[in-house]
Structure formats: C-alpha cells, structure tokens
Amino acid sequence: MSVELKPASKYERKIFYKEEWNVKDVPDFIRNSLTSREFGFDHYGNGPNDRYKVFVDDLRLKRFIKVKQPFAAYCSVAFYDKPNQRKGWQKSELVFDVDAKDIPIRTCDCAEGEVCEKCLNQAKEIVLMIRDVLSGDFGLTNINLIYSGRGYHVRVLDEDVMDASSELRGDIIQYVTGSKLPDLSNEYGFNDLQPFIIPFGYPKNFTRWSKYTILHLRRSSKLDDVNNQLLRDVLKHRNLLQEDLWGMFRSNIGPIRYKKVMNAVSRINMQITDTKVSIDLKRILRLPSTLHSKVSMKSTLIKNIETFDPFDDAVPKFVYERND
Structure with a gap:
C-alpha cells in the first residue's frame, strides 16, 4: 500500500x-x-x-x-x-541536517513544504555523499545516520570534532558540502582545517558536489547571476560531466560564464544542509x-x-x- x-x-x-x-x-x-x-x-x-x-x-x-x-x-x-x-557546556555532536523539503534543486514535483518518495531518495543520496567525505577525507568513524521523518540527520560523535567551535564547524560544513570555491594555492583549500589529515584535498570534493548539482539542474532552476540563456547552455553541455570532461564543459560555456556558473553552484551547495543546525552548539x-x-x-x-x-x-x- x-x-x-x-x-x-x-x-x-x-x-x-x-x-x-x-x-x-x-x-x-x-x-x-x-x-x-x-x-x-x-x-x-x-x-x-x-x-x-x-x-x-x-x-x-x-x-x-x-x-x-x-x-x-x-x-x-x-x-x-x-x-x-x-550551563557548563562540555562538547556537542557535529550535525548535518538534510531535510527533503529544503533540498535546493529537487528532482520531484512536490509543492513547497511537502516531501515524497523521490525527494526522500535524493536526501538519502546526499547523506551518503556527506558520510563518505566525513569518513574518507576527515577520517571520522563515529558517524550515526538518523531518518528524521522528512529527511536525515548525520550525527558525528568523534572526540576530534565534538569540541569544535561554531567557526570551525562552519569551515567543516563548507568543505563537506563543496560550498566554497577552492583555493588552488592551498592543498586543503581551508587554512583552518589544518588539524585534520585530509588526503585528497578540497578541490576534488568541490568538483564532486558541483557535478552532482549541475547534473540535477532543471530548466526551472534559479541560480544567482545565471540568466536563462546561460542555464540552457549548461543543460546542453552538462552531459560532458558524466565523463568528467570539465575542460570541454568549460570551453563550451566560456571561461567568464563558467566562473559565474561555479559561483552560483557553490552557493547552491551551501543550501544542501541546514547550516544553522550545524553551527549551533x-x-x-x-x-x-x-x-x-x-x-x-x-x-x-x-x-x-x-x-x-x-x-x-x-x-x-x-x-x-x-x-x-
């Protein structure tokens, strides 16, 4: 039923x-x-x-x-x-809140505030990606996944992050969700994350999330500083990303327009989780x-x-x- x-x-x-x-x-x-x-x-x-x-x-x-x-x-x-x-704060879990109704680029046709099987499955995909970054890049192991009723909570209890400040948690969120344009002069992309051993570096993770977001864009998607013509061009050439042909994708879009797209994508990535939840101790x-x-x-x-x-x-x- x-x-x-x-x-x-x-x-x-x-x-x-x-x-x-x-x-x-x-x-x-x-x-x-x-x-x-x-x-x-x-x-x-x-x-x-x-x-x-x-x-x-x-x-x-x-x-x-x-x-x-x-x-x-x-x-x-x-x-x-x-x-x-x-009173007497000791430490806090590191939390990522992925609510299906708040996914910025949903692939379903739900009305605002509603959820369905399709967007819940999309929320699950996002949670799997978050888990993989936390375990693979940060080496965290005490990662608990919770179905909340309309989405998912990722609750991390590794001691390495439990005493992290709100500011450091903000940097972790940006890294994990690929929501900051990478600084290619910095191996990690985040100076504040130096205490963590990150073997792959941030640019790879940013590329992974950006590919996910671009492949889920729709004709009705709204992106900051991206007009309808540019969005149509992105949708036309995004099949190149299936083969990770980023150079060809960039050439077809044009370097200036490509930068606009990537800036907009990074802002969308920041909305994948509820940032307020993650930084609130x-x-x-x-x-x-x-x-x-x-x-x-x-x-x-x-x-x-x-x-x-x-x-x-x-x-x-x-x-x-x-x-x-």
Missing part, C-alpha cells in the same frame, strides 16, 4: 507510544549520556516549549514519554554539566525512535543506509490500520 504522509491524530500518538515505542530503541549514544543532555518536548504541535528536561535513567524517560505521548520529542546535541539550565534534534507527528513517520536510527527504505522501515503500525 502507499503511505500518505499526513499528521497523526492524538489517538494515533497514544497507540504508537502505548503499543509500539520502546525506550530501548533510543540509540545507545544518547541513552549512555542521558544525564548530560537537555530534553525538550512539543505537546500540542506548536514547537518545543517544554524544555530543560533531564532524565537520570531509561526508566524515567520511558515513564515521561509513555504518559505524555508528545507531538514531538527532542534532545540536545550538546553535553552539559547542568543540562536542566543549559546548543541545538536540540528530534529524538530517534519517537514519532514525527506531522507526517506519521518514525525517527529511526539507520543500521544500513544502503538498504534503508523509510517506507518500509519507518512507518508506524497505526498507519497501516487507518480506515479512510
């Missing part, structure tokens, strides 16, 4: 938390640090206004959620000495295992991203029992 991404009723939330939700489905990387994290809840669909919650063990978290059956549940990416006051994110009530999907820790299908692995039982 097809899954309709519509809001869950109060009764459906009750059924989900009574019969399906299990505190043991909360990922270990959160359960093992409960007393250092802030929890927040949205009980009525108006946003997380019940915040500064702390749970000393699984049992108390379980009791709270089973009783409250929240519209949405969140926990902080930050670790605190006093999470109930958000005190952000709260949807708690994996809980319900995204706006679309009736489960936020889910992904064990195998290659085989993960949200329409098989993240649909609550009550969705299949609806009688419309």
Whole structure:
C-alpha cells in the first residue's frame, strides 16, 4: 500500500507510544549520556516549549514519554554539566541536517513544504555523499545516520570534532558540502582545517558536489547571476560531466560564464544542509525512535543506509490500520 504522509491524530500518538515505542530503541549514544543532555518536548504541535528536561535513567524517560505521548520529542546535541539550565557546556555532536523539503534543486514535483518518495531518495543520496567525505577525507568513524521523518540527520560523535567551535564547524560544513570555491594555492583549500589529515584535498570534493548539482539542474532552476540563456547552455553541455570532461564543459560555456556558473553552484551547495543546525552548539534534534507527528513517520536510527527504505522501515503500525 502507499503511505500518505499526513499528521497523526492524538489517538494515533497514544497507540504508537502505548503499543509500539520502546525506550530501548533510543540509540545507545544518547541513552549512555542521558544525564548530560537537555530534553525538550512539543505537546500540542506548536514547537518545543517544554524544555530543560533531564532524565537520570531509561526508566524515567520511558515513564515521561509513555504518559505524555508528545507531538514531538527532542534532545540536545550538546553535553552539559547542568543540562536542566543549559550551563557548563562540555562538547556537542557535529550535525548535518538534510531535510527533503529544503533540498535546493529537487528532482520531484512536490509543492513547497511537502516531501515524497523521490525527494526522500535524493536526501538519502546526499547523506551518503556527506558520510563518505566525513569518513574518507576527515577520517571520522563515529558517524550515526538518523531518518528524521522528512529527511536525515548525520550525527558525528568523534572526540576530534565534538569540541569544535561554531567557526570551525562552519569551515567543516563548507568543505563537506563543496560550498566554497577552492583555493588552488592551498592543498586543503581551508587554512583552518589544518588539524585534520585530509588526503585528497578540497578541490576534488568541490568538483564532486558541483557535478552532482549541475547534473540535477532543471530548466526551472534559479541560480544567482545565471540568466536563462546561460542555464540552457549548461543543460546542453552538462552531459560532458558524466565523463568528467570539465575542460570541454568549460570551453563550451566560456571561461567568464563558467566562473559565474561555479559561483552560483557553490552557493547552491551551501543550501544542501541546514547550516544553522550545524553551527549551533546548543541545538536540540528530534529524538530517534519517537514519532514525527506531522507526517506519521518514525525517527529511526539507520543500521544500513544502503538498504534503508523509510517506507518500509519507518512507518508506524497505526498507519497501516487507518480506515479512510
């Protein structure tokens, strides 16, 4: 059957938390640090206004959620000495938030704010690319992938990045998403990233993301400083990038116009993830295992991203029992 991404009723939330939700489905990387994290809840669909919650063990978290059956549940990416006051910051996960409804160049025909199977698959492709850069270029290993309900969260808990400042996180985001024109005089492209061993260098990663973006452009795409004629020329010659013939692509576009295109592409790449989420050291994110009530999907820790299908692995039982 097809899954309709519509809001869950109060009764459906009750059924989900009574019969399906299990505190043991909360990922270990959160359960093992409960007393250092802030929890927040949205009980009525108006946003997380019940915040500064702390749970000393699984049992108390379980009791709270089973009783409250929240519209949405969140926990902080930050670790605190006093999470109930958000004081004594220790460190924070490095997070990449890829929401299918916010992908800048979507290949589907969804209306604004909506998601479908096609754009969710596109979000998954992006997450795979982010994961590969984090592990391949930065050598990070504690990378957790979460289906959020309308997209994906990449949550990194390597100690090398947990104490990074907002400024350094901003540089990491630009590197990972290919959203800065490369400085070819610098092997890395980013002076601030020298503490990390980056074997391939930034230009290769920028090329990879730029190719992805250009190959996904549509006639209706809007790019800064790129007029309709230039966009048509890009679409006409972009098949050259399938063979990585960048020199021929540049020649056919023209060097000045090519630079305009690459500047515009780098700005699009920056919109692939929600930058505000990544640099916010005190952000709260949807708690994996809980319900995204706006679309009736489960936020889910992904064990195998290659085989993960949200329409098989993240649909609550009550969705299949609806009688419309």
